Amino acid sequence: MGTETAVIIQKIPLSQTGARDRLIWLGSKNGSYSVKSGYHFLKNMQDNSQGQSSNEMQLQERWTCCWQFKIPQAAKVFMWRVCLEALPTRVNLHKRKILKSPMCPICLSEEETVEHALWSCKSAMDVWSQGPIAIHKSSDRAEKFKDIFEKLGAKCEQQAMEFFTITARNIWHRRNRLIFEGFLKINWNAAICEENGIIGLGLIARDQGGHVVGTKKITQAGFNDPLLAEAIGAYQAGAYQAVKMAMEMGNVCVLFEGDSSQVVKGIYSQVERWDRVGMIITDIRLQLTFFTSWKFLFIRRSGNTLAHNLAKSSLNEESVVTALLLESSHVNSDV
Numbered sequence: 001m002g003t004e005t006a007v008i009i010q011k012i013p014l015s016q017t018g019a020r021d022r023l024i025w026l027g028s029k030n031g032s033y034s035v036k037s038g039y040h041f042l043k044n045m046q047d048n049s050q051g052q053s054s055n056e057m058q059l060q061e062r063w064t065c066c067w068q069f070k071i072p073q074a075a076k077v078f079m080w081r082v083c084l085e086a087l088p089t090r091v092n093l094h095k096r097k098i099l100k101s102p103m104c105p106i107c108l109s110e111e112e113t114v115e116h117a118l119w120s121c122k123s124a125m126d127v128w129s130q131g132p133i134a135i136h137k138s139s140d141r142a143e144k145f146k147d148i149f150e151k152l153g154a155k156c157e158q159q160a161m162e163f164f165t166i167t168a169r170n171i172w173h174r175r176n177r178l179i180f181e182g183f184l185k186i187n188w189n190a191a192i193c194e195e196n197g198i199i200g201l202g203l204i205a206r207d208q209g210g211h212v213v214g215t216k217k218i219t220q221a222g223f224n225d226p227l228l229a230e231a232i233g234a235y236q237a238g239a240y241q242a243v244k245m246a247m248e249m250g251n252v253c254v255l256f257e258g259d260s261s262q263v264v265k266g267i268y269s270q271v272e273r274w275d276r277v278g279m280i281i282t283d284i285r286l287q288l289t290f291f292t293s294w295k296f297l298f299i300r301r302s303g304n305t306l307a308h309n310l311a312k313s314s315l316n317e318e319s320v321v322t323a324l325l326l327e328s329s330h331v332n333s334d335v
């Protein structure tokens with residue numbers, strides 16, 4: 001199995017109820033294979049590759065040489081994400097309607113593309129000017145960082161390119177430390193509608209200034225079991241997009257706050273439990289391993305009103321998933 005495949009596999013979300021794995025066919029809506037859907041899938045693939053110039057395809061292959069580098073795996077994955085333009089830069093978060101401004105948070109004078117953050121921003125240039133002459137003499141500007149990587153790759157030794165990759169990653173980490181160091185707090189709460197057999201979950205994310213940066217309501221089928229509902233709520237808090245964003249955006253500790261002391265205790269307990277809740281708690285623990293720093297905290301119901309209201313109101317809507325994430329949105333959050 002190639003590294004690229006492994007990375008994709010790692011991204012597949014795990015079941016929160018411990019459901020068995022099963023093979024599905026993405027070419028059809030219901031997940032099962034038919035000859036007709038197979039034909040369309042192949043035809044699409046062919047059409048897409050014909051639309052691509054051979055030159056483009058050659059270039060695409062060139063940057064993948066980074067998988068051969070003798071550097072830590074995380075640095076290779078970093079370069080892979082960079083070349084696919086998949087870093088959460090201001091421009092990318094702006095495109096996804098998560099941030100209002102695409103401007104570079106360091107120099108404030110240009111839009112923060114991947115290329116800008118890692119190469120042409122003054123702060124990045126200062127770093128590159130200390131490096132090997134072949135790299136800092138290259139004052140090339142390109143739209144994509146991938147193009148710079150490939151141009152340098154054509155004239156530099158592998159060792160220099162390994163250095164280049166590590167340095168780019170350090171520049172990104174330094175940028176993250178500069179722009180955000182603090183914590184993000186997610187409150188969760190669950191409500192149950194016994195009649196309809198559904199549970200409603202409310203999530204609310206606040207930055208360390210107490211400003212609400214996002215909310216989410218989820219409705220899903222569930223048992224009339226408050227503890228189970230709370231555990232699912234805690235799991236959803238960990239899976240919340242706002243948490244992932246925050247982790248990507250900077251050096252952030254995530255605090256999870258809920259009014260179920262049993263769930264909070266369960267997270268820290270060393271004893272493995274085999275009931276329905278135990279399975280979800282195991283899933284939550286697994287999820288937490290992706291965070292550099294986290295804490296689960298118990299809060300009284302009276303301090304968790306906003307999450308509680310969100311959970312209750314989601315029971316009145318049909319399979320709701322509403323999410324909002326705004327930069328420095330000063331929503332009244334005195335509850």
Ligand SMILES: [Zn+2]
Nearest residue numbers: 104106107121
């Ligand atoms: Zn800049």
